[in-house]
Amino acid sequence: MNAPQHYDVIIIGGSYGGMAAGMALGRALRRVLIIDAGLPSNRMTPHSHNFLTHDGATPGEIARIAREQLMAYATVETVKDVAVHAERTSAGFQIETMCGNMFTATKLVFATGITDIMMNIEGFKECWGRSVLHCPYCHGYEVRQHRTGVIANGTSGFEYVLLIANWTSTLTLFTNGASTLTDEQTGECRSRGIEIVETPITSIEHTNGQVRGLVLEDGDHVDVDVVYAKCAFEQHCIIPAMLGCEHDADGYISVDARQHTSIEGVYACGDNTSPMRTVANAVASGTATGMHVNKELVMQGYVRLAT
Numbered sequence: 001m002n003a004p005q006h007y008d009v010i011i012i013g014g015s016y017g018g019m020a021a022g023m024a025l026g027r028a029l030r031r032v033l034i035i036d037a038g039l040p041s042n043r044m045t046p047h048s049h050n051f052l053t054h055d056g057a058t059p060g061e062i063a064r065i066a067r068e069q070l071m072a073y074a075t076v077e078t079v080k081d082v083a084v085h086a087e088r089t090s091a092g093f094q095i096e097t098m099c100g101n102m103f104t105a106t107k108l109v110f111a112t113g114i115t116d117i118m119m120n121i122e123g124f125k126e127c128w129g130r131s132v133l134h135c136p137y138c139h140g141y142e143v144r145q146h147r148t149g150v151i152a153n154g155t156s157g158f159e160y161v162l163l164i165a166n167w168t169s170t171l172t173l174f175t176n177g178a179s180t181l182t183d184e185q186t187g188e189c190r191s192r193g194i195e196i197v198e199t200p201i202t203s204i205e206h207t208n209g210q211v212r213g214l215v216l217e218d219g220d221h222v223d224v225d226v227v228y229a230k231c232a233f234e235q236h237c238i239i240p241a242m243l244g245c246e247h248d249a250d251g252y253i254s255v256d257a258r259q260h261t262s263i264e265g266v267y268a269c270g271d272n273t274s275p276m277r278t279v280a281n282a283v284a285s286g287t288a289t290g291m292h293v294n295k296e297l298v299m300q301g302y303v304r305l306a307t
C-alpha cells in the first residue's frame with residue numbers, strides 16, 4: 001500500500017475560516033490540504049451582511065470568489081470529503097476520510113464551524129436563515145421596525161431581546177414556557193415596551209419560509225413579520241474532542257491567543273472557537289491561524305524556500 005500523501009498542514013473545514021487559513025499558508029509556500037464537506041452554517045440564508053466589500057452578497061458567492069483566489073496558490077489543494085478520524089503519528093497526524101482516503105500532516109487546523117440545533121417548533125426549520133434569524137448585526141437592518149418576536153429565555157434571552165430592541169419598537173419576547181427572567185429583568189422589559197408571552201409556541205405560520213405569525217398552545221395567534229431565536233448548538237465535527245482538545249463551558253474549542261488548542265500542533269478557528277459569529281471574524285481568525293501555524297513550523301525548522 002502506498003504511503004499517504006503528506007502535507008505541512010491539513011485544514012479540516014474549507015469555508016470562510018478554513019479558506020482564510022489556507023490562503024495565509026499558501027502565501028507562506030506551505031503544502032496544504034483543505035478537506036471540506038461543503039456545509040457552511042449560513043447556507044440557508046439568501047444574503048450575507050456586515051462583511052466589508054461583500055455586504056448583501058450570497059454566502060455562496062463570497063465562498064466562490066474566495067475559492068477562486070485561493071486556488072491561485074499552487075501548493076494549496078482542496079478535496080470535497082468528510083474527515084472522520086484523526087490520530088497522532090511520529091510525523092504529526094493522520095486523517096482518514098469518509099471516502100476512505102488517508103492523508104498525513106505536520107500540523108492540523110480545524111475550521112469546522114458549529115451546527116445549530118433547530119427548535120422543536122413546526123415551521124422553525126423552514127424559516128431558519130430567512131425570517132427566523134440568529135443575529136441582528138447580520139440581518140437586523142433589513143427588518144428594522146418590523147413586528148418582531150424573540151424566542152429566548154433567562155438572562156441570555158433578556159440580554160438578547162434588549163439588544164434587538166435597538167432595531168425595532170414592536171417587540172415581543174416569547175419564553176416558550178415559564179419565564180426564567182428575574183423580576184428585575186421582567187420589569188426592565190416592560191419599561192422598554194417589550195411584551196413577554198410565556199405560553200408555549202406550537203407552530204410558526206409562514207409562506208415559503210417567510211414568517212406570518214406564531215401559533216400558541218392555547219390557540220392564540222400572534223402576528224409577527226420576523227423572529228429571532230437563540231438556538232442551542234453543537235460542534236459540527238467531533239474529531240477535536242476525540243483528539244482531546246479542551247472545550248469551554250459554552251461548548252467552544254478552547255484556544256490561546258495564537259488559535260492553538262490544548263493539543264500540541266492542533267489549531268482551530270472560526271465559529272467553532274468563538275461566539276462572535278460572523279464571516280469577518282471567521283476570516284480574521286483563519287488568517288491569524290495560518291500565520292501562527294507557519295511561524296510554529298518555521299521555529300521548528302520546517303522552512304520552505306521559494307523556488
Ligand SMILES: Cc1cc2nc3c(=O)[nH]c(=O)nc-3n(C[C@H](O)[C@H](O)[C@H](O)COP(=O)(O)OP(=O)(O)OC[C@H]3O[C@@H](n4cnc5c(N)ncnc54)[C@H](O)[C@@H]3O)c2cc1C
Binds near residue numbers: 014017128236269279
Ligand atoms: C442562518 C445564518 C445566517 C448568517 N448570516 C450571516 C451574515 O449575514 N453575516 C455574517 O457575517 N455572518 C453570518 N452568519 C454567520 C456565518 O455564517 C459564520 O460565522 C461563518 O459561516 C463561520 O465560518 P466558519 O468557516 O467558521 O464555519 P462554516 O462556514 O460553518 O464552515 C464550516 C465548514 O466545515 C465543514 N466541515 C465540518 N466538519 C467537517 C469534517 N469533519 N470534514 C470536512 N469538512 C467539515 C463544513 O461542511 C463547512 O463547510 C450566519 C449564520 C447563520 C447560521
